[in-house]
Amino acid sequence: MMKEIFITDYNCVTPLGFNVNSNWSSLLEGKSGVALHKITENQEAVYASMIDSEKLNEEFSKNFENQSFTRLEKMILLSLKPLIESHPVTADTALILSTTKGNVSLLKNQTVLPEGAYLAVLAQKIADFFGFKAKPIVVSNACVSGVMAIAVAKNMIQAGQYKDAFVIAGDEITEFVISGFNSFQAIGTEACKPYDKNRNGINIGEAGAAVYITSSPSETEKFRFKVSGDSAVNDANHISGPSRTGDGLYASIRNAMAEAKVSSEHIDFISAHGTATLYNDEMEAIAFNRMELQNAPLNSMKGYYGHCLGASGLLESIISMESARHHTLLPSKNFEEMGISQPLNIIKENQTATIQYILKTASGFGGCNAAVVLEKC
C-alpha cells in the first residue's frame, strides 16, 4: 500500500510579487508580468515576463546577509526561505531542483566552463545554505521539469528514500534562451495568446518557486493537496515538434488519472501548458479531447507569467492550488477567439468554483510530456 503524499506549503518569486499572496492579488486583478523588454543589446525588444532586478536585490538583502549569489540563485533562495522556516530540514529531507538552464548566463564570453554552470553545483549551493544532508537531485527535463519534480518527490518518498522533500524550481530570462527560441521563430510579436486564433508564439518568463511535500502532514498545516497520480510519457515523434495526435500527453494524462482513480467528470480544473505556439496548443486540444476533458474548465497561465521553462510547471501548480483554496478559476489571459481545431472549455473571466481535483499538464522539447493530479483534501 503506497504512502499518500501531500503538498502542504508553497511560495513563489515572480514579476507579480515575492510571495504567493501578492501574486494571487495581482492575478485576481488580471495583472500580467509580461511587458516589452530589451534583453539583448543589438537585438529587437521582446515581450517577456521579467522580474525587476532592483526590487529583487532589495528583497534579497532584507532576507539574506550573504550576497554572493547569482540572480537566479536569489530568486530560488527567496522562494524557499519561508518554507524552511516553517518545516525544518532533517537528514531524511530531499531537495529536488527543477531547472532547464540553471546559471547558463555564466557562460558568456568564457573560454573555460565555469563551475557555477553545473546544475548540480547550483543545487548543492542551495542545499548547503539551508543545511540539507541529502545530496540534491536535479530534474532537467525541458519544460516539464517542474511538474515532474513533484512526481519525483512523491516517487522518492513512497520508495522510502526520504520522509519529506522541498521541490524548488527556477529559470531566468537570458540572451541564451531568447536567441534560441528566436532561431525557432517561436517568440510571439505581442503578449502571448494561448489557444487564440491569432496566437503567434511564446513570451519567455522567469520565476523562482518552492513547494513542501510530505507523507506526514502536521495538524497545523493551512492546507493539503494530495499528489494522487503522475505520469511522464514521451511522444516518440520529433525532438522539437509535438506529436500531431498528442500521443505522449494523452498517455500521461490517462496514466495520471488512472493512478489517481479519477475519470474525466471528476476534473474540476485543468492548468494546461498553453505556450501560444501554433503546434503546442493544437496538440493539447487534441490530447484533452482524446481524454474527454473538453468540458473541464481550463486555462494557460502563460499570459500572466510568460513561459518560465523549468519553473513553469511548479509555479503554475502553485497557482492552481491557490485557485482551489480561493474557490476561484482564473481566466486564460489574452484568449479572445478559438484558434484550435477541437473544443476546450477555456475560462474567460474570474469564476467562483469548487475545485477538488486539479489536472496539471506540461509538454516540452524532446517530445516529453507530464501530467499530475492534485486533490484538495
Add this chain to the structure above:
Amino acid sequence: MENLKTELKHKIIEVLNLEDVSVEEIKDTDPLFGGGLGLDSIDALELIVLLDKDYGIKLADPKKGKEIFQSIDIMAQFIENNRTK
C-alpha cells in the same frame, strides 16, 4: 548560377549534417522537403539562418521558406535575386 547551385549543395550537406549524401545525389529540381533527403522543420529553420549568414538575406516572413526551399533551382534563383553578400 551553376556555381551557386553546386555551392548550395555543398553547404546544405554540411550545415544539415547529411553525411551519407553526395553532391551528385542532389538533383537541381528534386524537392528538398518531402523528398529523399529526410529534411524536417529544424532543417528549414537552419536554411533560413544560412540565407542570412552566407548571403545576407533576412526573410521578412519566415513562412516564405516553404516556397524558397522547394528545390535547388528555386533556392538558387531566389538567392541570385536577393543576395547582399
Add this chain to the structure above:
Amino acid sequence: MPQWYWKNVKMNMMKKITACTLENSKITVDGNLIFESESNTFPEFAKEAYKNLELNYPKFHKMDSLSKLAFLAAEMILKDGDHSRTALVLANKSSSLDTDFKYQESINSQENYFPSPAVFVYTLPNICVGEISIKHKMQTENAFFVLDEFDENFLNNYSEQLLRSGKADKVLCGWVELFQENYKAFVYLLTL
C-alpha cells in the same frame, strides 16, 4: 533490521538484464568488447561505431555528442526485444553543457550573430532520451536527472517505483556523461 538492509533486499528483487559501457573509444556489452576504435576524439569514435554497427539512421549525424553517446549505448541494449513498455531513466553531471558551450559561441559576437536552431535544440539534456524514444518508437515514461556523480542507488530506486507502480515493465537506466573529450556511458536494463 537497519534501513540499509531493507534497501539491499529490495534491490535484490530487481534484475539487471544487460549492461553496456562506452568509454575510451570502446563499446562493451555484459563484459564483452563489441567495438573498439583507434580514433582519439569522441566524434570520430562515434562515427566509426555508427558505421561499424551498420545502424542506418541518418538522423544520427544531426545529433550532438551527448545524444550520440546515449543513442549508441541504448542501441546496444534495445536492438532486440519489445520495448513498448520500457521506461528511460538517464542521468549525468554535465547536463547539456558540451552543446551549451558551442551554442554560446554562436551568440558571443554581435558582428557574427547567427544562433543555430539545430544546435539550440540540443541545449537540453533530455533530448538524448527523446532521440532514443524516437528511434525505438517508445512512448514510455522518461526522465533525465542531473547529479553530482553517478548515483546508482537513486536511479535504481526511482526505476523500481516505475516498475512497481505498473508504469513500465522494464527500465533502461544509467549514466551518460559527456563534456568535450571526457565521456562515459554506463547503461543497463532493469526489470522486477
